[in-house]
Amino acid sequence: MVLKGKVHKFGDDINTDYIISGRYKFKTLDLKELAKHVMEDIYPNFYQRIRPGDFIVAGKNFGCGSSREQAPLAIKYAGIAAVLAKSFARIFYRNSINVGLPLVEVDADRFKDGDEIEVDLEKGVVRNLTRNFELEFPPYPQIMRKILQDGGLIEHFKKYGTFKLD
C-alpha cells in the first residue's frame, strides 16, 4: 500500500496529553468528536488543516506519556494516514499498530512542513516528492506486521481468538 499526502511538522517529545487532552478523553468514546481536538493545546485548529491522507512528521519520542489509546485513534480519525518520527514512545507504538495507524521511524529533519511525500509500507520506503529523495525504513517485527495486515488487533482477535505469533 502506497500512501501519499502532505507533511505536518512537529517537534520532539510530543506527549499524549498534547495529542488528545484529558479534558476530552475521559468524557466520550466518540472518536470523531475527539479527533476535532487533536493537538489542540500546542497547535490550535490543527484538525481543520488536515486533508485526509496527510502525515504527521515529528522529532524524537513521539507519543510519550500516558497509555491513552485515544491518542493514536484521534490522529487516525482526524484523517492522518501515518506518523513518521525519529523515534516513538513504546506504549504509543503498540497502541498505534493495534488500532491500525502505521508508524515509520525516519530522520525527520529532512522533511519540512508542507512537503508532499509518499510512504510505501510494504517496501519500507518513504519518498519526498518535494525535495526529491528516498529513505528506507526497517520492517516491523513479525507479530506487528501481522496485526497491521489484519487491520488492527481487534480484527486479529476476531480472526484467531488469541495472539497468533507466527
Add this chain to the structure above:
Amino acid sequence: MRGTLTQQIFSAKVGRWVKPGEIVLVDVDFVMGQDGTAPLAIKAFEEMGGEKVFAEKKVAFVIDHSAPSPNQGVSELHKRMRDFAWRQRIVLYDIGEGVCHQIIPEKGHVKPGSIVIGADSHTCTYGALGAFATGVGSTDLAAAMISGKMWFKVPETILFKLNGKLPTGVFSKDLILFLIGQVTADGATYKAVEFEGSTISSLSVDARFTICNMAIEMGGKAGLIAPDEKTRAWLEERKVKADFEFLEPDKDSYEKVYEFDVSALEPQIAVPHRVDNVFPLSKYEGTRINQAFLGTCTNGRLEDLEIAARILKGKRIHPEVRLIVAPASRKVLLEAMEKGIISVLIEAGAVLVTPGCGCCVGTHNGVPASGEVVISSSNRNFKGRMGNPDSSIFLASPATVAASAIEGRIADPRNYLN
C-alpha cells in the same frame, strides 16, 4: 545464567532462558484498567467477540481518574464499567477506593516475579515489589482480558546503582526527578530500568513506589527493585506470599549502568512543561504559586501525607494559595485520620478531595486558571495536564509542596525539618 531481574522473570514465564530482543508470548498474572482506558477496552472486548474474561479474579477495573463523576459523559462511561464488571464478576474498585496504582498492590494483587499489565502508563509502579509491570493501551487490555496473554519484546535493561544516604529534606521523589533529568524523557525508551544500591535498600516500600512510578517518565517499559526483607514484610501484611526466588543479577547483562552517590543531593524540581527539565530547587525558590497539590500515584501515600503534616503542623497556608490533598487510597485516608495527619492538614487550610487521581489529570478537583502556577507532588507537568494549557506546573516532593503552600512561593522544605 542470572541475567537481569527482568530477564529472570521472563525466562521463568517462558520456561527457558530468554534474551533481550526476543518476542515472547506470556501468561499475565493480573490485568487492570481505569476509567480513562477501560471503557474503550470494553468496546474492543465486545468487538473482538469476547464473552468471558480469562479469569475473574485476575482482572480489575478502578474508577479513579474522574471520581466521583464530574459530568454526564463521564457518568455514562463509569456506568459502562460497572455494568461490565458486575456481569463479568471481575474485581471492581469504585469511586473513593483510591488511585489504581495504590490499590492494586495494596489489595495484594501483585507478587514478586509476576507479570502485570495495566491500561495506564504508571503501571510500572508495581515494579517496586519485584514484579514486571507495564502500561498498555485499551485494545491490548481487551486482548489480555480475553486470552490471559500478552506478547512482549524482552527488553534491554538499564541499571541505576544508587549509593549514599539521602540528606534530611531530600526524598525518593527528589532522587527520581534527578535521575530523569540526567537521562532525559527518552533515556530508557523500550527498556526496563532496575534500581539497586544502599540508597534503595534504605528506602521504605512506599518511597520505592515513587521511584518505580516515574520510570515511564524516562521512557522505561518497567522499573524494578529486587525484593528484600522490607518488601517481604510489606507483602506479608497484605497476605501475599513472595515465593519467587531472584538470583543476584549478573552485572554484564545490563545494557548500561549508571552510578550515583546521592549523599549530597539537594531537593529537586521539574520545571514547566517537561518532566526532564529538572533543576536543584534553589534555582526556582521564591517563584509565586497559586495552588499546591499533594497526592497521586507518585506521592499520595501515608508517609507523603505524614511529612507534609510535619511541616504544616501549627501553621497556616499562605492566604493566596489553595492546598488540595488527595490521599492515594481509602486505606491511606483512614490511617492518616487515625494518626491525626488529616486534621493537621485541614487545620492548616488544606482541602481534602476523594481518594483518587485528584486534579492530576485535568478532569476535576482543582483545574488551575489561566496564568496560574501549581506546585504538585504528581509525575507530569505537561502543558495542559491539569486541564488548562495556559497554566504551569512544577513537580516536587510532598515536603516541598507543603513548604511552598505555607510561603506562597516555591520554598525549601529543609527550613522546616531538622
